[in-house]
Amino acid sequence: MHLWPGACGLHFGFCSWAHYDPAGSRGLWRSPRAPAPGRAVTERAGTVRLAVISEGLLSWPLYVAQAKNLFERAGIAVEVTLTASSARQLEQLVKGGYDIGFQQSDHVVRAVESGSDLFIFMAIAPQPELSLVAAPGISSFGKLKGKVIAVDGARSGYALVLRKLLADQGLRDGDYTFGEFGGSRERYEALRGGVAFASFLNPPFDRNLFAAGFGSLGTLGDYFPTYPGSIAAARRSWARANEPRLVAFIRGLNAAFAWLEDKNNKQEAIAILQARLKIEPDAAARAFDEYSAKPRPAVAPEALQQVIDIVWDADGLTGPRGAPGKYIDLSYLRQATA
DSSP, X not given: OBSSSOOOOOOOOBTXXXXXXXXXXXXXEEOOOOOHHHHHHHXXXXXXXXXXXXXXXXXXXXXXXXXXXXXXXXXXXXXXXXXXXXXXXXXXXXXXXXXXEEEOHHHHHHHHHTTOOEEEEEEOSSXXXXXXXXXXXXXXXXXXXXXXXXXXOTTSTHHHHHHHHHHHTTOOGGGSEEEEOOSHHHHHHHHHTTXXXXXXXXXXXXXXXXXXXXXXXXXXXXXXXXXXXXXXXXXHXXXXXXXXXXXXXXXXXXXHHHHHHOGGGHXXXXXXXXXXXXXXXXXXXXXXXXXXXXXXXXXXXXXXXXXXXXXXXXXXXXXXXXXXXXXXXXXXXXXXXX
């Protein structure tokens, strides 16, 4: 854990993921190999290096794409790295260590304003169901004074939103400390271990803490109903040089979205999720019903403008604020869906 700044990363190789067990055990879950015809196509098209920060319900389409060999069917192999750090992931994405990153929009805005050629090419999740989980005894924002609040990176992602929320609730920067613990799993463990007293957490991590007696100070949607969810980003230079790979990646992920929208796939979808996350069958069934009922995520310029405004205010930027179009190029998405 770092109190600003800090980062860490773990690489689990081709189609491999960290399997998280809130009881404390960890293992590896590997996707089945693609059938021979798919492998032949993959060898011709090459590999896409994908980085993700953490696991959770919003990674369900990715789990499906791997389990159902949807990337291979689209003509590519996808090598997944679970970084557990938005700062490390963004740094490596900008430098070319990864081809695609599942990021937050503010990461791209900040990177572009620092000279990077990153861009958003599709949305991968609706606004996450993030609960502001609080330790027992923390029943109001005022009781967070003097406490450590667990975040991924102190100056990026939902920490920016959390900082604004705390300010709106009357807390100044010096009233609390942002501790950089990493992804959802690491923040969960920080709260469970008593070294942090609040954090934005997604299911099932928040649910597990609620069951253990932790409380909630509200959800992201309660305070910021139009704030966007996660997006997929790449470097413009890489995208231009690897257009077929990027389009194939989008097609594979879109196939996973379509598969999850089909209620006939409910039981198999639950089994895929349970292979990746420790979640009870009833909770997984409810999650599927909620997920399949939501519209497919999309990048909304007005929602991105809210992100731009928060970045400008948080960083004290003085130059002209970029328009949403500066950070987005949806032409590859349109090509993939044509």
